[in-house]
Amino acid sequence: MVQFTDVFKSYENGTKALRGISFTINDGEFVFLVGPSGSGKTTIIKLLTGEIAPTDGTVMVNDYNLGTMRFSKMPYMRRTLGVVFQDYRLIEDKTVYENVAFAMRVIGASGKEIRRRVPYVLELVGLDTRTRRRPQELSGGEQQRVAIARALVNNPKLIIADEPTGNLDPARSLEIMMLLQKINELGTTVLVVTHEKELVESFSKRVIAIDAGKIISDGMDGYYSYER
Amino acid sequence: MRGNRFGYYIREGVSSIFNHGFMSFASVCIIVACLLIMGSFTLLALNVDNVIDTMESQNELMAFVDDSLTEEQGRALESAIEAIPNVDRAVFITRDRAWEDFVETYENPRFFEGLDSSVTRDRYVVYLDDISRMEETYEALTHVEGIAWVRAHLEISQGFVRIRNVVTLVSMGLVAVLFVISLFIMSNTIKLTTFERRDEIAIMKMVGATSTFIRWPFVVQGLILGLIGSLVSFTMEWGLYQLLAQQLISGAGISFLSVIPFYKVSIPILIAFGVVGLGVGVIGSSLAIKNYLKV
Numbered sequence: 426m427v428q429f430t431d432v433f434k435s436y437e438n439g440t441k442a443l444r445g446i447s448f449t450i451n452d453g454e455f456v457f458l459v460g461p462s463g464s465g466k467t468t469i470i471k472l473l474t475g476e477i478a479p480t481d482g483t484v485m486v487n488d489y490n491l492g493t494m495r496f497s498k499m500p501y502m503r504r505t506l507g508v509v510f511q512d513y514r515l516i517e518d519k520t521v522y523e524n525v526a527f528a529m530r531v532i533g534a535s536g537k538e539i540r541r542r543v544p545y546v547l548e549l550v551g552l553d554t555r556t557r558r559r560p561q562e563l564s565g566g567e568q569q570r571v572a573i574a575r576a577l578v579n580n581p582k583l584i585i586a587d588e589p590t591g592n593l594d595p596a597r598s599l600e601i602m603m604l605l606q607k608i609n610e611l612g613t614t615v616l617v618v619t620h621e622k623e624l625v626e627s628f629s630k631r632v633i634a635i636d637a638g639k640i641i642s643d644g645m646d647g648y649y650s651y652e653r
Numbered sequence: 654m655r656g657n658r659f660g661y662y663i664r665e666g667v668s669s670i671f672n673h674g675f676m677s678f679a680s681v682c683i684i685v686a687c688l689l690i691m692g693s694f695t696l697l698a699l700n701v702d703n704v705i706d707t708m709e710s711q712n713e714l715m716a717f718v719d720d721s722l723t724e725e726q727g728r729a730l731e732s733a734i735e736a737i738p739n740v741d742r743a744v745f746i747t748r749d750r751a752w753e754d755f756v757e758t759y760e761n762p763r764f765f766e767g768l769d770s771s772v773t774r775d776r777y778v779v780y781l782d783d784i785s786r787m788e789e790t791y792e793a794l795t796h797v798e799g800i801a802w803v804r805a806h807l808e809i810s811q812g813f814v815r816i817r818n819v820v821t822l823v824s825m826g827l828v829a830v831l832f833v834i835s836l837f838i839m840s841n842t843i844k845l846t847t848f849e850r851r852d853e854i855a856i857m858k859m860v861g862a863t864s865t866f867i868r869w870p871f872v873v874q875g876l877i878l879g880l881i882g883s884l885v886s887f888t889m890e891w892g893l894y895q896l897l898a899q900q901l902i903s904g905a906g907i908s909f910l911s912v913i914p915f916y917k918v919s920i921p922i923l924i925a926f927g928v929v930g931l932g933v934g935v936i937g938s939s940l941a942i943k944n945y946l947k948v
Contacts, residue, residue, distance in 0.1 A: 474859065504861035516853055531862035533658060579860060 426452050427473065427583065427616070432482035434468050434638075442468040444638040445482070450616060452582065455609040457625045458618045460635040466618050469635075470587050473616075474508060475499050487582050504532055507576025507584045507613075511591035513568045515560040521547065521571050522556040528575045542578055550574045550604060566597035573604060583614040590624060598624055658866070666873030673846050677878055680842040684882025684933060685889065687831040688926050692890040695925070696918065698824040703913050705784075705813045712784060712813070715804040716743070716794050718775040727775040730799045734777055737793045741780040748773045774801065785814040832929060839878065839937030843871055847942055854945045864946040871938045879934025883926040890922065891915055 427450040434443040442465045450456050460466050471477045472484050475491055484491040487505040494502065515524050522543060529539045547553045550570040560568050569589055576584055586605060590598035602617070602624060609615040619625060625632060634642045670677045716734060718727040724747060734743040746754075752770035759765070777800075781790055787810040794803045847854065857867050898912040 500858075500861040500863045502861075503859065506861075508859050514852060514856060514859075516856065527856070528860040530661065531857045531860060531866060533866070575856075575860070 426450065426485070426487065427614075428483070428485040429469075429472075430483040430485075432472065432484055433480045434465075434472065434477070435480045442638055443472075443479075446635070446638070446640055447482075448633055448640060448643060450583075450614060452614055453609070453612060455606065455615045455628075455630045456617070457628075457630055457632045458616060458635070459620060459622075459625060459632055461620065464636045465638045466635065467587075468638075470508075470585060470618060473585055474506060475502060500532075504579055505582045507573075507579065507581035509569070509572050509576050509584065509586040509589045511588035513560070513565075513572045513592075515568060515571055515575075517560055520557050520559055521552055521563070521574075524560070524571055525574045525578050528578050532579060534579075546574045546578045549577070549608075564597070565593050566600060569593065569597075569601050570604065573601070573608070577608060577613070581613065583616065584608060586615065586617045588619055589617065590619065590621060595623075599627065602628065658869075662869040662873045665870030666877060669846055669850075669870065669874045670877060673842070673849070676842045676845055680839050680878050681882045681885065683838040684835050684879060684930055685886040687835040687933075688883060688886035688929060689890055689893070691828045691831050691929065692886065692922060692926065693893070694824040694827050695922070696890075696894060696913075698820045699918060700913055701820045702817060703911065705817050707911060708813060710780070712781075712787075712806065712810060714779040714781070714787070714791060714794060716777040716779055716797070716800045717802050717804070718777070719799050719801040720774060722775070722799050724775060726799065730777070730797060733797050734779060734794065734800075737790060737797075739782050739786045739790045741782045743777045743779045746776050746778060748775050751776060784810045787811075832933065835929075835933040836937050836940070839875060839933050840940045842878070843875055843938040843941035846874065847871060847945055851945065858946075867946060868939065868942050871942045872935055875934035875938030875941075876931055877934070879930035879932070879937075880927070882933075883930025886930070887923050887926045890926075891919070 427448075429446050429448050432443050432446045433441070435441050446465070446469070458466055458469065468477070472479055472491065473486055475486075475494075479492055482492075486502060489498065489502040489505075491502070516527065519527060525546060526539045526543050529542060534542075544553065544556075547556055550573050552567065552570050552574065555563065555567060560571065563571065569592075573584075573586075573589075576586075584605065589605070590601050593601065598621070605615050605617060606628065631645045632642070633640060718730065722730075728745050731743055731745060734740060749770045751773045755773070756765050779790070779794065781787060787805060788807055791803055791805045791807065794800055854867055894915050898915070901912055
């Protein structure tokens, strides 16, 4: 579960990125976070992943209070998250299998666990026939699937996808969104940050819209209040 | 699991050394160069110390007994002299013995015709524990009742002390400077590796790897480079020292110098090289990776 309570965030240069934001995302939800550039979307992601701390207010992620939590606990909080980026962030000299297995290995999973879990996740994202390929041998959509598999492999409670379709054509974008929806249906909470209006409107999901560091709408009816 | 991780650290550390072969080679060379200079100055300091120790043991004070005292009364002063701090031992020499020794040093005994031992005094040869405290011992001896006067080569003792202090200071300064240089180079080598792998490190942080897990492969890399550097430099130091020692011993004009055999100092030198090499490797790599672990 994610809970923002009256969260403010100001940067050292004086920028006020968030101005008293409050929202809750319950377990199992699928939520779009939308807003223009500079609206505070990236700040929210950074707060969720513990890269930055709030200036004021409370950020709770999967039972961890990020404002008061000790830094040494941060890795354990991050293991409850899976993060997907627009630019995929895959390791170029590792194969598809190794990229996904790497995420398990670095948190100390055994070889047996890795051999059991990785093929399952690669099959789930439709890459079971591409395991020995390297990222540069894959299409953008396939690379994003690898990134989703890597985010998913440690069985996180929450997947945060930051503009996951930003580098893809409409057909591939839809495929990725369908995949994220499938993952959500399997029980994982999904938060998708995007500014692609058409994509958001294709799904009847909860949409949180922010602008200038404030929530301007939060609804379940697919309404997308932000207009550029 | 723990065994798995240990294997992972070793594999990653070793593969990183080969992936950055030139920089690894450069850091080993720098460590070797620094350790060789450090080791050479340490060995020089040890040898200077050894030579000074030998000279010190030959540099004694001469305390002359008052003429008014009989030989028995003179001998009785021994305990008073040996009670003075810094006096190792005092050897009584009668005026007759002193006269004989003096005459023996000259080839022509006719120089001393008409003279006898009455022109000399009974005396003590006083050996010291620490030559640097000669002046205070000299002062104390002059205050012993029954001692007429004391002869001491204070300028020689001060010279020895000065040489030893200078060599020790220079060696310590060099060791410190070279340690910092090695640390800097090692840290930069590992920094290059970490820079190349910054995306990988970011992914590791993102998926929840602990700082320890991220740091260890780099520490292992530094540790191995440091270890290789210390072993290579130890072997080279050994060879160089043997070569120089032989030349010094066989060299004309300086054959009076005694050189400490390498086997007598090899264990401390090996330990020191190991500690410095590993220290440089581990501290250097830890410094290099520090910034990447803050997020």
